[in-house]
Amino acid sequence: MTLADTEKKIKSMEIRGAGRIARTAANALKEHSETIKSKDLKVFVEEMNAAAEILLKTRPTAVSLPNAINIVMKGVREAKTYEDAWHAVHESADKFVKESDLAVKKIAEIGAxxxxxxxxxxxxxxxxxxxxxxxxxxxxxxxxxxxxxxxxxxxxxxxxxxxxxxxxxxxxxxxxxxxxxxxxxxxxxxxxxxxxxxxxxxxxxxxxxxxxxxxxxxxxxxxxxxxxxxxxxxxxxxxxxxxxxxxxxxxxxxxxxxxxxxxxxxxxxxxxxxxxxxxxxxxxxxxxxxxxxxxxxxxxxxxxxxxxxx
CATH class of the missing domain: 3.40.50.10470 (Translation initiation factor eif-2b; domain 2)
Structure with a gap:
C-alpha cells in the first residue's frame, strides 16, 4: 500500500481506531522508506520527514498517530549514515507494531x-x-x-x-x-x-x-x-x-x-x-x-x- 493510499484510507476512516491507525502509520513509514531511491542521508531524512508530515495531518485528534510517528522517526533523525537511518525505520516500526499488539493483549488480561x-x-x-x-x-x-x-x-x-x-x-x-x-x-x-x-x-x-x-x-x-x-x-x-x-x-x-x-x-x-x-x-x-x-x-x-x- 502506497503512502497516498494510507493517507486516503485513514482520512476516510476506512482504517479506523487509534491503535490500528498508529500501527498502519508505522508500517507506512517503513514501506515508504523502501521507495526512496536516493542513498544520501540528507535526502532520505527529508523524504521521510515529508512522509511523516503527510500522515500527521490525516487525523488531528488521536495522539497515538504522532506518538507512533515520533517513535519510528526518532532513529531516522538521529542517524549519522543512510544505512543507520534505513535500519532505524525498519527496526522501530516493527518493534512498535509488535509492542502495540502485545499491549492490547495485556490490557485484555487486566480489564477482564x-x-x-x-x-x-x-x-x-x-x-x-x-x-x-x-x-x-x-x-x-x-x-x-x-x-x-x-x-x-x-x-x-x-x-x-x-x-x-x-x-x-x-x-x-x-x-x-x-x-x-x-x-x-x-x-x-x-x-x-x-x-x-x-x-x-x-x-x-x-x-x-x-x-x-x-x-x-x-x-x-x-x-x-x-x-x-x-x-x-x-x-x-x-x-x-x-x-x-x-x-x-x-x-x-x-x-x-x-x-x-x-x-x-x-x-x-x-x-x-x-x-x-x-x-x-x-x-x-x-x-x-x-x-x-x-x-x-x-x-x-x-x-x-x-x-x-x-
Missing part, C-alpha cells in the same frame, strides 16, 4: 479481571482495547451481557456488535441517546481512548462524555482502556488536543443541507471526558487512577516538563 459473572457492560464506539477486555472475560467463561451503542454518525457500533456476536457474547444494540435510559441496568462501562491528557482527562468518540456523566450520576464504574502511546505528552505544558470536525455530509446529505440555508451543521468526531468521571485507566503497564496519567507520560513515554524547553 474487572468483569464479573452477572455483570452488564456498556461500551461505546469500536475500541480494540475495550473489546479485547470484554472478549477475554468471555473467553474465561464469565457470564455477562453487553450494551453497545450505534455511534452516530459513522455507525462504528455496527462493527462492535458484529465482533461481539461473532465471539458469542449476548449483546444489546441501542441508539446513542438511550444510554441514560439503560444506565440503571449497567454495572460497568468500558470504553477506549484516542488520547489521555496529563491530568487524566480522556478524548474519545463523540458521545463518550455524556455516557461518562450518566455513569457518574448512577455511580456506575467508568473504565478507560488505553495503550500508553495514547497518552498526550504535550498536555504537560498546557497544549490543547485538537478536536477533529469531519465533513458535514456524514450527518446530513448535501442536497438536504443546501435546502436548509439557515442551518449550520456541526460534526465533531470526539469529545473530552473530565478525569472526575473516570474511575480507572487500564494500560498495558497496569490499572491506574486518572491522576497518575503523568506517571505514564514521564516513566513510559520518557517526557518531562523540561524537555519542551529544549
Amino acid at each position: 479481571a474487572r468483569i464479573k459473572d452477572g455483570d452488564v457492560v456498556l461500551t461505546h464506539c469500536n475500541s480494540e482495547a475495550a473489546l479485547a477486555c470484554i472478549i477475554e472475560a468471555h473467553r474465561q467463561g464469565k457470564k455477562f451481557e453487553v450494551f453497545a451503542t450505534e455511534v452516530r454518525p459513522r455507525n462504528q457500533g455496527h462493527i462492535t456488535i458484529k465482533t461481539l456476536s461473532d465471539a458469542g457474547i449476548k449483546t444489546n444494540f441501542i441508539v446513542d441517546s438511550a444510554a441514560r435510559f439503560f444506565m440503571k441496568k449497567v454495572s460497568l462501562v468500558i470504553v477506549g481512548s484516542d488520547a489521555v491528557t496529563v491530568n487524566g482527562a480522556v478524548v474519545n468518540k463523540i458521545g463518550t462524555s455524556q455516557i461518562a456523566l450518566c455513569a457518574h450520576e448512577s455511580r456506575t464504574p467508568f473504565i478507560v482502556a488505553a495503550e500508553t502511546y495514547k497518552f498526550a505528552p504535550k498536555t504537560l505544558t498546557g497544549e490543547l488536543i485538537e478536536i477533529e470536525e469531519r465533513d458535514t455530509s456524514e450527518v446530513l446529505d448535501e442536497k438536504m443541507a443546501k435546502e436548509l440555508s439557515n442551518v449550520n451543521i456541526r460534526n465533531p468526531a470526539f469529545d473530552f471526558t473530565p478525569s472526575d468521571y473516570v474511575d480507572l485507566i487500564i494500560t498495558e503497564k497496569g490499572a491506574i487512577p486518572p491522576e497518575m496519567a503523568y506517571v505514564i507520560i514521564r516513566d513510559y513515554l520518557g517526557w518531562n516538563i523540561e524537555d519542551f524547553d529544549r
Whole structure:
C-alpha cells in the first residue's frame, strides 16, 4: 500500500481506531522508506520527514498517530549514515507494531479481571482495547451481557456488535441517546481512548462524555482502556488536543443541507471526558487512577516538563 493510499484510507476512516491507525502509520513509514531511491542521508531524512508530515495531518485528534510517528522517526533523525537511518525505520516500526499488539493483549488480561459473572457492560464506539477486555472475560467463561451503542454518525457500533456476536457474547444494540435510559441496568462501562491528557482527562468518540456523566450520576464504574502511546505528552505544558470536525455530509446529505440555508451543521468526531468521571485507566503497564496519567507520560513515554524547553 502506497503512502497516498494510507493517507486516503485513514482520512476516510476506512482504517479506523487509534491503535490500528498508529500501527498502519508505522508500517507506512517503513514501506515508504523502501521507495526512496536516493542513498544520501540528507535526502532520505527529508523524504521521510515529508512522509511523516503527510500522515500527521490525516487525523488531528488521536495522539497515538504522532506518538507512533515520533517513535519510528526518532532513529531516522538521529542517524549519522543512510544505512543507520534505513535500519532505524525498519527496526522501530516493527518493534512498535509488535509492542502495540502485545499491549492490547495485556490490557485484555487486566480489564477482564474487572468483569464479573452477572455483570452488564456498556461500551461505546469500536475500541480494540475495550473489546479485547470484554472478549477475554468471555473467553474465561464469565457470564455477562453487553450494551453497545450505534455511534452516530459513522455507525462504528455496527462493527462492535458484529465482533461481539461473532465471539458469542449476548449483546444489546441501542441508539446513542438511550444510554441514560439503560444506565440503571449497567454495572460497568468500558470504553477506549484516542488520547489521555496529563491530568487524566480522556478524548474519545463523540458521545463518550455524556455516557461518562450518566455513569457518574448512577455511580456506575467508568473504565478507560488505553495503550500508553495514547497518552498526550504535550498536555504537560498546557497544549490543547485538537478536536477533529469531519465533513458535514456524514450527518446530513448535501442536497438536504443546501435546502436548509439557515442551518449550520456541526460534526465533531470526539469529545473530552473530565478525569472526575473516570474511575480507572487500564494500560498495558497496569490499572491506574486518572491522576497518575503523568506517571505514564514521564516513566513510559520518557517526557518531562523540561524537555519542551529544549
